[in-house]
Amino acid sequence: MPTDVALFVPCFVDQLYPHTALSMVKVLEKVGCRVHYNPAQTCCGQPAYNAGYAAESRQVAAKFLADFAGPATQYVVSPSASCVGMVRNAYPPLFAQTRQQAACGQVGRRTFELTEFLVDVLGITHVPGARLEGKYTYHDSCSALRECGIRAAPRQLLDGVAGLERIEMxxxxxxxxxxxxxxxxxxxxxxxxxxxxxxxxxxxxxxxLISTDVSCLMHLEAYIKREKLPLKTRHVADVLASGL
Known part of the structure; x- marks a missing residue:
């Protein structure tokens, strides 16, 4: 039986890096998942939350819970550890003692960043057919490492890409x-x-230079382009989809 997965496509990906969402679909389908997309989805509420607007953030987050609380899919998977960290860590206090508290717990338990889902849930450390020639170094985003505890999974998957060699910075x-x-x-x-x-x-x-979060990569890419430096930024999903 295929594993049912609901895509959560964050704002940065939707507006600036839509190809990364398509890469995620390619990867998930390659490893045997059945992918679902709810076009009514919007933001997880993180921008408002980080700016100190808890009430406004809760309104947006409530819509996220409504969009992903249904029984149609087993897991919610996103190409952003930042947004996953928001759902896991900020939602519980936001919805404590509210009528959405149960939905918050249910959705949070089955929401995963792409690489941790592949490695920790599905047990996959190699995407068949993935190929990219060159050397890479990896940036641990704060959200992935500190909020979600993700460090080994993306490296395991990237090390399995044919032609790719890791050099830690x-x-x-x-x-x-x-x-x-x-x-x-x-x-x-x-x-x-x-x-x-x-x-x-x-x-x-x-x-x-590869990472799990397009927000980090956008920031770093802007500096790289301004200085005309010989370094390319890539989201891990785009690398895993290379050659598929």
């Missing part, structure tokens, strides 16, 4: 400087942090 667990509204409120600090991260990546001689 220095301070891989250090923040890239994006941090949502942090990049707007503290621009100079944010840019300096991006510079540091990119310099560590360049020092490895890698062709690709």
């Amino acid at each position: 220095a301070e891989t667990i250090t923040c890239c400087g994006f941090g949502g509204t942090f990049a707007v409120k503290f621009e100079a600090i944010s840019v300096a942090m991006a510079q540091q991260k990119v310099e560590h990546a360049l020092a490895t001689g890698a062709d690709y």
Whole structure:
């Protein structure tokens, strides 16, 4: 029996990197999942929550729960550890002692970031047919590492991509400087942090800088393009879908 999966496509992916969502579909179907997409879905509420607007965030989050609380799918899978971290960690206090509390627990228990779903739920560490020539270094996003405990899964999957070689950079667990509204409120600090991260990546001689979160990659890519540096950013889903 195929595993039923509901896609949650975050705002950044939907508006700026739609190809990453399509890559996720390719990967999930390649490993035997039956993929469902609810076109009524919107945001998880994280931007408002991080800006301190709890009540407004709760309204958006309530819609997320309604969109994904149905019995049609076994799992909710997203290409964003940031949004998954929001559902798991911010929703419980947001919906404590409300009528949505039960739905919050139900949805949170079956919501996963793509790589942890593949490795920890399905037991898959290799996507057949995935191929990309070159060397890569990996950026541990704050949300993936600190909110979701994701570190080994993306590396296991990427190491299984034919033609791809990993070279770890220095301070891989250090923040890239994006941090949502942090990049707007503290621009100079944010840019300096991006510079540091990119310099560590360049020092490895890698062709690709890969991560689980397009928000981090967007921030780093902007610095790379501005400085005209020889480094390409890729979301892990796009790499796993290469060659499929």
